[in-house]
Amino acid sequence: xxxxxxxxxxxxxxxxxxxxxxxxxxxxxxxxxxxxxxxxxxxxxxxxxxxxxxxxxxxxxxxxxxxxxxxxxxxxxxxxxxxxxxxxxxxxxxxxxxxxxxxxxxxxxxxxxxxxxxxxxxxxxxxxxxxxxxxxxxxxxxxxxxxxxxxxxxxxxxxxxxxxxxxxxxxxxxxxxxxxxxxxxxxxxxxxxxxxxxxxxxxxxxxxxxxxxxxxxxxxxxxxxxxxxxxxxxxxxxxxxxxxxxxxxxxxxxxxxxxxxxxxxxxxxxxxxxxxxxxxxxxxxxxxxxxxxxxxxxxxxxxxxxxxxxxxxxxxxxxxxxxxxxxxxxxxxxxxxxxxxxxxxxxxxxxxxxxxxxxxxxxxxxxxxxxxxxxxxxxxxxxxxxxxxxxxxxxxxxxxxxxxxxxxxxxxxxxxxxx
Ligand code: NAD
Numbered sequence: 031x032x033x034x035x036x037x038x039x040x041x042x043x044x045x046x047x048x049x050x051x052x053x054x055x056x057x058x059x060x061x062x063x064x065x066x067x068x069x070x071x072x073x074x075x076x077x078x079x080x081x082x083x084x085x086x087x088x089x090x091x092x093x094x095x096x097x098x099x100x101x102x103x104x105x106x107x108x109x110x111x112x113x114x115x116x117x118x119x120x121x122x123x124x125x126x127x128x129x130x131x132x133x134x135x136x137x138x139x140x141x142x143x144x145x146x147x148x149x150x151x152x153x154x155x156x157x158x159x160x161x162x163x164x165x166x167x168x169x170x171x172x173x174x175x176x177x178x179x180x181x182x183x184x185x186x187x188x189x190x191x192x193x194x195x196x197x198x199x200x201x202x203x204x205x206x207x208x209x210x211x212x213x214x215x216x217x218x219x220x221x222x223x224x225x226x227x228x229x230x231x232x233x234x235x236x237x238x239x240x241x242x243x244x245x246x247x248x249x250x251x252x253x254x255x256x257x258x259x260x261x262x263x264x265x266x267x268x269x270x271x272x273x274x275x276x277x278x279x280x281x282x283x284x285x286x287x288x289x290x291x292x293x294x295x296x297x298x299x300x301x302x303x304x305x306x307x308x309x310x311x312x313x314x315x316x317x318x319x320x321x322x323x324x325x326x327x328x329x330x331x332x333x334x335x336x337x338x339x340x341x342x343x344x345x346x347x348x349x350x351x352x353x354x355x356x357x358x359x360x361x362x363x364x365x366x367x368x369x370x371x372x373x374x375x376x377x378x379x380x381x382x383x384x385x386x387x388x389x390x391x392x393x394x395x396x397x398x399x400x401x402x403x404x405x406x407x408x409x410x411x412x413x414x415x416x417x418x419x420x421x422x423x424x425x426x427x428x429x430x431x432x433x434x435x436x437x438x439x440x441x442x443x444x445x446x447x448x449x
Contacts, residue, residue: 032065033069033112034066034069034112034113034116034117035112035113036111036113036114036117037328038113038114038117038118038327038328038349039113039114039116039117040113041117041327041328041349041352041353042116042117042120042121042349043064044353045353045356045427045431046060046063046064046120046431046435048353048356048428048431049428049431049432049435050063050064050435052422052424052428052432053432053435053436053439055435055439059439062442062447063435063438063439063442064120066091066092066093066094066116066119066120067092067093067094067095067100067134067449068091068092068166069089069090069091069092069112069115069116070089070090070091070163070166071087071088071089071112072087072088072089072090072159072162072163073085073086073087073088073162074086074087074088074140074155074158074159074162075158076151076154076155076158077154078147078151079148079150079151084151086140086141086142086155087140087141088138088139088140088141088159088162088163089110089111089112089115089138089139089140090104090115090136090137090138090163090166090167090172091112091115091116091118091119091136091137091138092119092134092135092136092166092172093116093119093120093122093123093134093135093136094123094134094135094438094442094449095134095171095449096134096438096441096442096445096449097126097127097132097133097134097437097438097441098131098132098133098134099133099134099168099169099170099171099172099173100119100122100133100134100135100136100171100172100173101122101126101131101133101134101135101136101172101173101175101205101379101382101383101386102118102119102122102135102136102137102138102172102174102175102177102379103118103137103138103174103175103176103177103178103180103206104137104138104139104140104159104174104175104176104177104180104184104188105118105137105138105139105140105177105178105179105180106139106140106142106144106155106178106179106180106184107139107141107142107143107144107178107179108141108142108143109141109326110139110140110141110142111141114139114327115137115138115139116137117327117349118135118137118177118348118349119135119136119137120135121135121348121349121371121372122134122135122136122137122379123135123434123438124372124430124431124434124435124438125371125372125373125375125376125379125434126379126434127433127434127435127436127437127438128372128373128376128411128414128415128430128431128433128434128437129373129376129379129380129407129408129411130407130410130411130437131379131380131383133173133379133383134438136172136173136174137177138159138163138174139177140155140159142155142179144179144180145297152184153187156180156184156187156188156191157187157188157190157191159188160174160187160188160191160192161191161195164192164195167192167203168203169200169202169203169386169389169390173202173203173204173205173382173386174188174203174204174205175204175205175206175378175379175382176206176252178251178326181206181252182206182207182208182213182218183208185204185205185206185207185208185213186207186208186211188203188204189201189203189204189207189211189212190211192204199212201389202386202389202390205217205381205382205383205385205386206218206382206385207385212385212389213385214381214384214385214388214394214395214400215394215395215396215397215400216381216384216397216400216401216404217378217381217382217384217385217400218252218256219256219259219260220377220378220380220381220382220400220401220404221252221253221256221257221346221375221377221378222252222253222254222255222256222257222258222259222260222324222346222377223256223257223260223377223401223404224374224375224376224377224378224380224404224405224408225253225257225260225322225324225344225346225369225374225375225377226256226257226260226261226264227260227377227405227408228344228369228373228374228408228412229245229257229261229320229322229342229344229369230261230264230266231409231412232342232344232367232369233319233320233342235367236341236342236367238319238341239265240261240264240265240266241264241265241266242265242266242267243265243266243267243319243320244266244267244268244269244283244317244318244319244320245258245261245266245267245268245269245318245319245320245321245322246268246269246270246271246313246314246316246318246320246321246322246340247268247270247271247272247322247324247346248271248272248310248313248314248321248322248323248324248325248329248347249272249273249323249324249325249326249346249347250271250272250273250289250293250298250299250324251273251324251325253324253346253347253375253378254271254273254322254324254325254346255290255293257322257324257344257346258271258286258289258290258322259286259287259290261320262283262286262287266319266320267282267283268283268284268286269281269283269284269316269318270284270308270313270316270318271284271289271299271313272299272310272313272325273293273298273299273325274298274325275298275299275300276299276300276307276310277299277307277308277309277310277312277313278299278302278303278306278307278308279306279308279313279316280306284306289302314329314330314334314338315334315337315338315339316339317339317340318339318340318341319340319341319342320340320341320342320344321338321340321342321343321344322344322345322346323343323345323346323347323350323351324346324347325347325350326347326350327347327348327349327350328349328350328351328352329347329350329351330343330350330351330352330355331352331354331355332352332354332355332357332358334355335351335354335355335356335358335359335362336358338362338366340366341365341366341367342366342367342369343359343366343367343368343369344369344374345368345369345370345371345374345375346371346374346375347371347375348371348375349371350371351371351427356425356427359425359427360425360428363425363426367426368425368426368427369412369426370415370426370427370430370431372427372430372431372434373408373411373412373415373426373430376407376408376411377404377408380403380404380407380408381400381404384400384403384404411430411433414433415429415430415433416429418430418432418433
């Protein structure tokens with residue numbers, strides 16, 4: 031029996047089972063590697079603008095403390111539940127280990143549709159959530175970051191609330207903050223830039239010129255919009271994008287800088303153009319060189335995987351591909367090069383790590399240095415994944431996760447049962 035349940039948690043368990051079998055991990059060691067160290071559920075009451083009181087449920091899951099503090103985003107979405115948060119925490123662990131960061135994985139969230147509450151209510155909820163978390167987090171225990179539905183402003187409220195309780199400014203308690211409040215240059219762009227950097231690397235390996243190549247992007251929030259913008263800068267034509275409000279397509283390539291300005295101003299791509307609108311369900315299977323799912327989990331199932339017409343699947347979102355779809359993708363690996371989520375979107379946590387390091391040292395880097403170091407780490411992890419896939423004769427997700435799981439396992443086995 032476990033308190034964790036739901037399709038996303040089941041997916042994390044299934045994926046781990048594949049890796050554990052591949053690595054021949056004994057049965058009695060598996061639970062210790064997989065099950066979260068700690069999970070907290072809190073009630074967050076706030077005053078609504080009309081004077082009434084509403085209570086929202088919040089969660090934080092810390093997967094393991096073996097390699098250092100835990101690290102992970104905070105998601106505000108109506109779909110959030112404990113199982114989803116636990117799955118995301120587990121994936122963060124394999125991701126941090128794959129790219130060599132001294133962290134375990136964590137994730138948190140509140141079950142709320144942020145578009146359904148006012149800005150004042152959002153501030154009250156963010157502050158209340160952090161206040162409830164104070165006994166469980168800390169710069170050397172668990173460091174939060176943004177995720178779906180949260181942003182730099184929410185991180186600033188988290189940091190301020192934590193700091194007020196400590197009686198001093200503690201910038202290193204969260205990452206993804208505004209630069210004006212101790213954030214790092216290059217964090218806002220980091221995840222999308224990393225996705226685009228890795229996609230271009232694979233284009234090069236496949237002998238496809240970036241100039242004139244095509245890309246389709248699902249999700250136009252932090253990850254999707256910066257991935258689009260960077261790919262556009264490389265000369266890639268973004269032929270379709272979608273978000274929760276709909277989808278746009280243009281064979282000759284969308285005007286990404288103008289679309290980004292529109293989305294930042296209006297909160298979505300809605301209203302950008304009525305002529306370019308298309309069916310959001312159609313875009314994942316459009317013929318293109320690069321497909322970037324950058325919205326949410328489980329959007330590519332086995333049927334969609336059969337119908338994909340991309341050369342590169344660059345997973346910007348966490349968990350966009352189901353285990354059943356993975357079986358299809360493993361069969362199609364000669365046609366579609368998979369850059370798995372734990373590598374593809376890891377630029378975000380890499381630069382979050384840089385932000386934490388800079389805050390601890392109170393010594394700040396230039397954006398150029400941040401991005402150069404980000405790409406160095408991504409390139410190293412990419413090379414390790416490719417070589418492991420070749421050596422073990424497995425597809426890229428198995429190789430990337432095997433490296434991550436193996437590193438956490440090595441840490442646990444040298445320390446003992448506590449962490
Ligand atoms: P965000 O809230 O900034 O953006 C999410 C986007 O997805 C929005 O454009 C939203 O409209 C869109 N969306 C929602 N439902 C959709 C639907 N049904 N169809 C199409 N689009 C839809 O979130 P984000 O930070 O960009 O995160 C996106 C994904 O990337 C999540 O899986 C998150 O866990 C992952 N991720 C984010 C970061 C980061 O640094 N922000 C880092 C690693 C991974």
